[in-house]
Amino acid sequence: MQDERLLEVAPEVLIRAILHRRERLAEMIPKQLNARKDEKETAEALARDAKQRRDLQKSELEAFSNQLKSLDEGTSEYQELLAQREQFIENAEKSEHEYLENELFRRRSDSRTKRLTMALNDCQRSIEYWELVLEQGFDHLLSDARRVKEGGASSYALARQKKTNGGAQHES
């Protein structure tokens, strides 16, 4: 947008634009939130099942390892069990991997749902705020602009002064 047109943007117009954007967001978020909630429930179920499978495989592997330890290495029974050992390990790793994937999915779904919930809350809070501003006035938003207009220092200048003074004080 051209500078001239930006300079013509009145405070009320800008606040209405902000409010409008918030309102649109507030309309969009609930739909997405419902979708995320469904997704979250599915993910929780998957993760739960995967955890049970993983725990089972883990305990089987433990029992097998104990049995193997109790036998002499030279016996034929030991050799038979040793041949099955690889299969046990493979199954345990597979169930662990499956569990981790499902758990990650669950966490992500949970996070998205929480974020959307928060965004919805924030949007509602913002809408209330900006509506109030439109009703009661926006003087407090124009305090910096008014200071500059009256010949005072801009917030950039104040920040610099603060930095310089802070530096000087720090040095002293």
Place this chain on the structure above:
Amino acid sequence: MSREICPHTGFSAAQQKQWPLLHSHQLGTLELGDINSIDQDYLKGLSDEIKASISTSRMSQQETKARDRIYQHLKRNIERKLNGSQLHAFGSTQSRTSLGVGDLDLCLVVDAPSPRKILNKVRNILSSLEMTEIEVIGRAKVPIIKFKDPETGLPIDISVNNELALYNTELIRAYADTHPMVRNGVLSIKYWASSRAINQAFMGTLSSYAWTLLAIGSMQTDPHIKLPNLQNDAIPNILKLDDDYNVGFHSEPPSPWEPTLDHASCFVSFIKRMVFDWPFEHDVVSIRNGGTVPRIEKSWEEGEPDAWTLVPDHLDRRLGEHSMPIEDPFSLNHDLSRVLRPSGYLTIREEVLKAWVGMLNGAPWAELSKKEATTEIQQFDLFEDLRNLPMDRINALHQETIDQLTRSEEDGVRLSSQRRSIGQAIQFALGKRDTPPEGAIEDDELVSTEISESKSQLDELILKRDELVSKIVISSPKISETLRQTFGRITEQLDVMNIPLLEREQELASLFFELQEMYPIGKEVDRLNREIHYIKKPLHGNIKHLNKSEKKVKRKIRSNRKNTKSLRREKGRLESWIRIKNGSKKTRRKDKGEKRQNRGPKPSEVKKKMNSGEALSMDDLSTLLQHGGVLNMGTSKDDTASQQRNKRRKNKSSNYQVRRGKRGQGKQNSKKE
């Protein structure tokens, strides 16, 4: 030129006339009697004549002093202005083998990568010392600057980092000091060569230094003289220049040497050797080797073409290498005969024959050394132009000089003031000075006014701009960019997952409104900058103009100072002459009734202060330093009146000669410098 060419020698008729003895000698028609043919009484008489001519031709005490004064004057100025440099004198004057003619050779030793740059600096120094005919020869193997002293007309050469020449001088001096007859032998040969104009390297004959080496070499090889070789078995002393040079030599003969010589024997022996045993046939003259060294040993075979093959029509061509090889005692690859031209070579041979024939015929020394051309230092007489003028004319000249001097001094004051004003105007225009120049600037009054006006406008604008800038801090383009960015952030479509917090929205809105207010201020700063630029442009033009004016005034000041200086000198000269003519002494300050300037506290007063523990002022410290510091303060007493009288008398006694105003060893001059 006559084309009658001699079928045997190749000489044309004119050349036969120019070198008759050499021509006859080559034809085999010249009868040359040996040494026994020369009458002994004649030789005794010749010895007396040589002695007399050498003693009269030696440099007078006055000339020696004049040369020394010039040397000291240059040394003082050049060493002061070129940090770390040293100016040395070298050549025949220093080796005490000078005939009182010729130039003054000086060597500047300085640690500098570019001798040419140094020579340019030296040229500037010499210009400021008002030397004349300054010529820089920077491309030579040894860069050199030639000039003349304006008052004596003495030609002076300054070479840069020619340190070997200093050692050469010392060696020649050591040889000359071995026995008075060695010096006389060298002087007699140099005198003869100089008189016969065969010691001019620039004319294609040998240099004076080469004749000195020939003379020493001749004395070393003569079985009746046997001059010791001072470089033989000397402790090596390596001088590192472009190469390593062994400059070690004995300062006196290793074993006692007492020859029986007279003034003629060296000369006769030298000419006899040159006539009958031309030493360059198979040898190189080398005093380092006790006289000669075989050509083969040095690989210095005679190069083509030789002089004989160049007659009659090609004498302008270059002579082949090593035609009369003379080795430098330290720079062993340096053949001093490389300057020889064919005609120079033939003339030298003709002259030695002429000298021998002359001696056979009993010619007196005056005839043997009949002058062809000489260069002498102008006799300097400070009052020469005034001697024949009547006193009233001199008084009128004196008054005229005083008037001119007054005018010149007034001009100097005016020019200095103008220069100061211009300098102040420039400083003011550049903002390095708060107030405009105090005085008026002649010719540039308009420029000065313009500068003052522009400067006040500029200062006002700059003040205004800086005030605005300090408020908004960021530039106009940055405000514009941030305004656009902020608006974008407030209004852009958002992803539901990246929604800003309410507080951030509040900040952005507030910033947007602030930027809207900052925007016109930024534009105002831009406008002021344009206006400043618009004013600065002509201001810079005016500064340039003033810089030029300042340079012009500086030139005028330099010229005025030079003029004032010469007028002061002239005034002093005229006053000296008037005093001489009136037979009166120089009026002292005391006689004029003037009070002596306060030269600070007396040493005794300072001593009292020191003893009492009082604080010392700067004047006290100055007195302390003048009287040898704290340690001497306790013992030294104030100069009594009689001591001061003695000092004055001492100064006066060394001050009896006519001075030229700016130089000399006078107390006043040394103080000024």
